[in-house]
Amino acid sequence: MSYPPRPDAALVADGVSKRYRRRGPDVLDGCTFHVPAGVVCALVGPNGAGKSTLLELAAGVQRTDRGSLEAFGGQVWAGHPRVAHLAQHRPLFHRFTVAETLRLGARLNVGNWDAELATRVVDRGRFHKDDRIGDLSGGERTRIALALALGKRADLLLLDEPMADLDVLARQELMGLLMAHVADTGTTVVMSSHIISELADACDHLLLLDEGTTRLCGGIDELVAAHAVVTLPGGADRLAGHTVVEARPAGRGTSALIRTAGAPGDDWEVRPPSLEELVLAHLAAPGVPGLAFPPTPPSRLHVKETAA
Numbered sequence: 001m002s003y004p005p006r007p008d009a010a011l012v013a014d015g016v017s018k019r020y021r022r023r024g025p026d027v028l029d030g031c032t033f034h035v036p037a038g039v040v041c042a043l044v045g046p047n048g049a050g051k052s053t054l055l056e057l058a059a060g061v062q063r064t065d066r067g068s069l070e071a072f073g074g075q076v077w078a079g080h081p082r083v084a085h086l087a088q089h090r091p092l093f094h095r096f097t098v099a100e101t102l103r104l105g106a107r108l109n110v111g112n113w114d115a116e117l118a119t120r121v122v123d124r125g126r127f128h129k130d131d132r133i134g135d136l137s138g139g140e141r142t143r144i145a146l147a148l149a150l151g152k153r154a155d156l157l158l159l160d161e162p163m164a165d166l167d168v169l170a171r172q173e174l175m176g177l178l179m180a181h182v183a184d185t186g187t188t189v190v191m192s193s194h195i196i197s198e199l200a201d202a203c204d205h206l207l208l209l210d211e212g213t214t215r216l217c218g219g220i221d222e223l224v225a226a227h228a229v230v231t232l233p234g235g236a237d238r239l240a241g242h243t244v245v246e247a248r249p250a251g252r253g254t255s256a257l258i259r260t261a262g263a264p265g266d267d268w269e270v271r272p273p274s275l276e277e278l279v280l281a282h283l284a285a286p287g288v289p290g291l292a293f294p295p296t297p298p299s300r301l302h303v304k305e306t307a308a
């Protein structure tokens, strides 16, 4: 069964696998998902889950071993004019000044360079345009790299932990600027981060990676609506019929995050999970099958074998 073509998708992965060493483990193993055009997608997963690898594959700077990755209906490739990548290590020429770096951005994107936006991002930094990149702090280099990514006028922004080394004020300012840009232009964003509360405010789509596969993928509202946090008298046996992602004793009863199937019991307290609860519960339960909206072909769903 092949993954159905989706003309509305900014990014489609179909069975993507990647390993770095011939005898090493698969970092990505049959990863399948689609990111609709126009969404702001949170890319989440534990350290080593393969988030940076996935973004590098989508940017065409690494190649898949198996499977395919398409951006806007065509194979991805490095230098795709509609795709910009903010890499985790912020690769910049350290001997260039800030001004030279911006001029390089303009030269590499002739006819497609938003000088006003790139300059606006840089101007709010506490450095001078004659400063060399190598003399800037990590957070300042992030600002420059973000200016280059935004200046490219891309339709798909692949941002690897864009706020990781920014101070609180810079985070607020740059996240605000990014969100305003997205609202104005309809640009699709795939953004990795470990700070889920930050993503919850900015993102409307979720891609949760774990052990190289897609655990959750879809609109955050849909994914939240498919789950519930329930508190009930009695034991977890009363949850039969629902997919239990995580359950633990709570007083004389049970508290659980479940995938709802049918009506809850009359004596259950039910509330929607937060994004953080949803993500953490799935990471703590690798045996629970993945869930995707729209549904992924069953052959591609994540199912991890667990000991009986």
Ligand SMILES: Nc1ncnc2c1ncn2[C@@H]1O[C@H](COP(=O)(O)OP(=O)(O)OP(=O)(O)O)[C@@H](O)[C@H]1O
Binding pocket: 020, 021, 027, 045, 046, 047, 048, 049, 050, 051, 052, 053, 054
């Ligand atoms: N160039 C490389 N050569 C060899 N192994 C690599 C390379 N890049 C990544 N890896 C390995 O691939 C795995 C996934 O790394 P990756 O950086 O994609 O994960 P991540 O989810 O972005 O992690 P983090 O949240 O820590 O940034 C890790 O085990 C890492 O050691």
